[in-house]
Amino acid sequence: LHHDMGRFELAIENYQRAMALDASAEGGGTNAWLLTNNISAAYKDLGLYPEAEALVRESIPLRSQRFGPDSTTTARARHNLARLLLLQDRYDEAREEAEFALEVRRRELGDDHPDTLGSRFLVLRIEQAVDPTAERLERILALIDRLAEARSENNVGVLAARATYARLLVDQGRLDDADALLEALMQRYRTQLIEGHPMADTLRLDRIRIDLLRGRSEVAETELAAVREPIVRTFPPESVYRDRLRCLEQGR
Numbered sequence: 001l002h003h004d005m006g007r008f009e010l011a012i013e014n015y016q017r018a019m020a021l022d023a024s025a026e027g028g029g030t031n032a033w034l035l036t037n038n039i040s041a042a043y044k045d046l047g048l049y050p051e052a053e054a055l056v057r058e059s060i061p062l063r064s065q066r067f068g069p070d071s072t073t074t075a076r077a078r079h080n081l082a083r084l085l086l087l088q089d090r091y092d093e094a095r096e097e098a099e100f101a102l103e104v105r106r107r108e109l110g111d112d113h114p115d116t117l118g119s120r121f122l123v124l125r126i127e128q129a130v131d132p133t134a135e136r137l138e139r140i141l142a143l144i145d146r147l148a149e150a151r152s153e154n155n156v157g158v159l160a161a162r163a164t165y166a167r168l169l170v171d172q173g174r175l176d177d178a179d180a181l182l183e184a185l186m187q188r189y190r191t192q193l194i195e196g197h198p199m200a201d202t203l204r205l206d207r208i209r210i211d212l213l214r215g216r217s218e219v220a221e222t223e224l225a226a227v228r229e230p231i232v233r234t235f236p237p238e239s240v241y242r243d244r245l246r247c248l249e250q251g252r
Contacts, residue, residue, distance in 0.1 A: 004156055008234075009043045015039045033062035039079055043168070044084060046155040047239030053084045072115070076103035077117055086122070087240075091130050098122045099151055114150040117143055121161060128168060137168055154192040159185060163203060170210060179210050198234040205244050212251055224249055 015038050018251035022031045040055035049114050056077055063074040082097035100118035107117050120141045128136050144161045151158055161238040164187055169178035189200040204227045229244060233243045 003038070003042055005046070005047065005194045006045075006196075006234075008046045008198070011042045012039055015042065033059055033066055033073075033149075035105070036062065037080065040080065040084075044080075044087075045154070046242045047202075047235055049088050049240065053081065053088070056081045059240075070104055072104060072108050075108075075119075076115070080116075082122055082126070086126055086129065087208065091126055095123070095126050098126055100214065101228055112150075114147060117147045117150060118157065118161075123139060123211075124239075127162065132168075132171060134172065137165075137172060140168065141165060142158070154188065156193075159188060163199075163206070167206060170206070170213070175210050176215060179207060181205050182210075191199040198230065202241050202244075203231045205241065205248060206250050207230070220248070 002008075002014060009196040015035050018034045019032065019039075022035065023029050035043060036055050040052045040059065043049075043052035043055065059077045060074060063071070063077050065241065072238070078097045079101035082094045082101060085091075085094035085097060091137065098119060102116065105113065105116040105119050106200055109183060121140065124140050124143065144158065144165055147150040147161060148155070148158045153159075162181060166178045166181040166185070169175075169181070186200040186203045189197040189203075204223060208220045208223045211217075224245075228249075231241055231245050
């Protein structure tokens with residue numbers, strides 16, 4: 001609950017406490033395969049990608065030993081690793097992990113399972129990063145729509161996927177479409193999850209980027225002044241979101 005509500009550091013504290021209790025129990029460490037992945041996800045949302053990567057890499061052999069290297073449980077961690085590698089622009093490594101996860105999920109779950117759709121989206125996202133095309137962008141949107149039907153528009157994974165799509169629209173120069181989508185996503189975070197959700201603040205950074213691309217420097221400066229405090233309060237100095245804030249402040 002803390003994690004979905006954007007209380008990432010509190011979620012990490014609770015996960016770490018659970019890991020300590022698990023390790024001290026008889027036959028300790030039986031849930032380390034799960035908790036390392038959960039902590040990794042919270043670090044990812046804090047924008048601490050190297051720390052998140054290290055933890056998900058710990059999770060993979062634990063899952064493989066317990067459930068098998070070709071299990072859907074292991075594939076989940078490898079999917080998460082692929083996502084982190086993509087976020088760090090390590091496309092070849094990301095593709096290898098994402099394609100492995102997709103192959104397992106297709107075989108074990110079928111093409112229409114939400115997890116399979118998520119892996120198909122990730123593979124397309126990697127391909128789009130390497131070779132962006134308008135046609136692939138539309139395929140990405142279609143997959144996100146199918147994922148939303150299978151889960152919910154309020155699912156945090158769906159919200160993140162739509163935010164990714166908005167950033168891809170910016171890269172294609174479709175600033176009006178991207179801005180409208182980001183505004184809608186911010187509203188959904190605030191009304192369907194929690195007012196003041198930190199991921200809504202990260203989307204404000206994307207909208208500030210759009211203002212700067214439009215030459216609206218005064219609007220961008222006002223928004224930067226408003227968003228700086230919540231970004232600094234929530235995200236540590238090493239976070240990619242703090243880096244984005246600094247870059248936007250330097251470019252205004």
